[in-house]
Amino acid sequence: MIDPFKTDLEQSSLILKRFALARAFIVTIVAVYCGFLQVSTGARTDLSTAYLFAILAVALIESFLVAGIIAAGYAPTMRMSLFLLCADLVLISAITLMTGGSASVFVFLNVAVILSASLLLSLNWSAFVATICSLLFLAVMVLELHGYVLPASPFQVKAMNMSGLHRWADTGMKIFAFYLTAFLGGLLSHRVGLLQSFHESILNSLSSGYLSINRDQMVTYLNPAGSRLLKWERMDAVGKNVSTIFPVIDVPNPLVEAIAKQKESNSREIAVMRGDGKTIPVGVTVSPIKSSTQKLLGAVGSFIDLTELKQMEDRLRRADRLAAIGETSAGLAHEIRNPVASIRGAVQELSENLKLEDSNRQLFSIVVRECDQLGKIVSDFLEFVSGRIHEDGYFNINTLLDEVVEIAQRNFFNGDGQIYATIPPALGEIKGNRxxxxxxxxxVVRNGREAMPAGGCLRIDAAGSGAEVRITIEDEGTGISPEELRRVFDPFFTTKPRGTGLGLAIVHKIITSHKGSIDVDSRVGEGTRIKIILPRIG
Known part of the structure; x- marks a missing residue:
């Protein structure tokens, strides 16, 4: 029977170990029966009898040796299974020959070997073993008929009391029984295999991850979705401790708790470190599994990646904050613009009505010019927080990216850094404000350059896919910590000594206003990757 809370190796070892012990038990029963018959009939101990007991002794020693090897931790293989079956075929044929040939009471042992082949191997192999059993049984018949080997003395009388026709009819029925056993045993094994395959197909089809562990907290199963989510290959994960495959950050592992407390865990959110070292938010539900006698077998866990959901929540939260800050900032900007306009008007009136020296007139003109600049900044900010886009129409993505690379190369990379761009042709057009x-x-490019004070390489990659264009800007800078990463698009949040904290907030506003999206992925000491997705035409 398939145990879902044991690994394939553990199940194979257990089956083969039980097979070897059952084999030793059967050999012991046969030896006891032969010894009892030898004593009760008072038969002499001839050479054939000595051979019979020697064969039984070899079979018994071999069975305990195999069981000991498997118990010591040796991984069973198909080659070992075939070796044991072949050894059994030879031993049973020798025992049959020594105990009366076709009339031997131990012919039924062939049935046990055929059933073992069905359990350890498959339907085809059980049919093959049945064929070998039949051929060996016929060989025993031939040796018996021609008197090449005499049975052991306790079995000689029974062997000689059978007529030739009866002997061949009996042989035919036994060979038929061999194949019938192979068919029924193989069919049963095949049906069990189909049931296991159906069970695995269901788990493999799940979009959420599924993981099972045994009482020793060893992983016994990991479905493909879980393998992709955790970045672990199934063959590498099975047999390892759950804390290695499913390491939980800052809180107790719910799967380990399910084993320790034997209590079901409600769905909750945890942080899990994947096989590639990245930590992701995961929603997990865990249940301990018990047998019909309430014996703890293990635990199972179903889990999903919450990264996209968390990103969506962050975007909504950020949009709410931007709206609130924008509304407040708009009021402040209006309050600033009015005094600035009054100052400008007053200074301009004074400069026109007073007789001023050239130096003083120049100072007045500077005040007027700076008031105009401040008014323009306030107007631009009001336009930004309003969320309106002056749609200039359609503009070519390739031309825009080429100009961005050229401007960045000229203004941001002056010999102590490099910028590389991979821009395929015909990316199409974008509707909006160029x-x-x-x-x-x-x-974004400026931020990437400033994150590399000692120089480095900044890459700009673009690709078109369907109705979207993806622009990736990646630097080799200092990176952003997870705490700061969650706030990079918040207005007025900055880590720069002289930063205003509006740069990436404005970038986010522009991208989303063009019905696009922007995401940041960063690791401290390795760099930052910013992915921008925009709708395109053509």
Whole structure:
């Protein structure tokens, strides 16, 4: 019977160990029966009898040796199973020959070997073993008929009391029984295999991860979805401790708790470190599994990746914050613009009505010019927080990216850094404000350059897929910590000594206003990758 809370290796070892012990038990019963018959009939101990007991002794020693090897931890293989079956065929044929040939009471042992082949191997192998048993049984018949080997003395009388026709009819029925056993045993094994295959097909088809462990907290099963989510190959995961395959950060492992407390765990969110070292949010539900006698067998866990859901929640939360800050900032900007306009008007009136020296007139003109600049900044900020885009129409993505690379190369990379771009032709067009999109991309490139104070390489890659264009900007800078990564798009959040904290907030606003999305992936000491997805036309 298949045990889902044992690994394939454990199940194979257990089956083969039980087979070897059952084999030793049967050999012992046969030896006791032969010894009893030898004593009760008062038969002499001839050479054939000595051979019979020697064969039984070899079979018994071999059975205990195999069981000991498997108990010591040797991994069973198909080659070992075939070796044991072949050894059994030879031993049973010798025992049959020594105990009366076709009339031997031990012919039924062939049936045990055929059933063992069905259990250890398959239907085809059981039919093959039945064929070998039949051929060996016929060989025993031939040796018996021609008197090449005499049975052991306790079995000689029974062997000589059978007529030739009866002997061949009896042989035919026994060979038929061999094949019938092979068919029924193989069919049963095949049906069990189909049931196991159906069970695995269901688990393999699940979109969520599924993991089972035994009482020793060793992983016994991991479905493909779980393998992809945890970045572990199934063959590498099975047999390892669950804390290695499913390491939980900061809180107790729910699978380990299910074994320790034998209590079901409600669905909850935890942080799990994948096989590639990245930590992701995971929703998991765990249940201990018990037998019909309430004996603990292990535990199973179903889990899903919550990364996209968390990102969506962050985007919604960020949008709410931007809306609130935008509304407040708009009011402040209006309050700033009015005094600035009054100052400008007053200074300009004074410069026109007073007789000023050239130096003083120049100072007045500077005040007017800076007031105009401040007014423009306030107007631009109000336009930003309003969320409106002045759609200039359609603009070519390739031309935009080429200009961004050229401007960045000229202004941000002056000999102490490099910028590489992979931009395929015919990426299509985007509908929106070209100047704003250029500003957003240059802002990202500038941040990447500033994250590499000692120089480095910055890559810009673009690719079109369906109705989308993907732009990836990756640097080799200092990276961003997980705590800071969650706030990179928050207005007024900055890690720079002189930063305003509006750069990436504006970038996010521009990208989302163009019905696109932007995501950041970063590791401290390795660099940052920013992925921008925009709808395209053509």
């Amino acid at each position: 100047a704003q999109m250029q500003e957003a991309l240059l802002n």
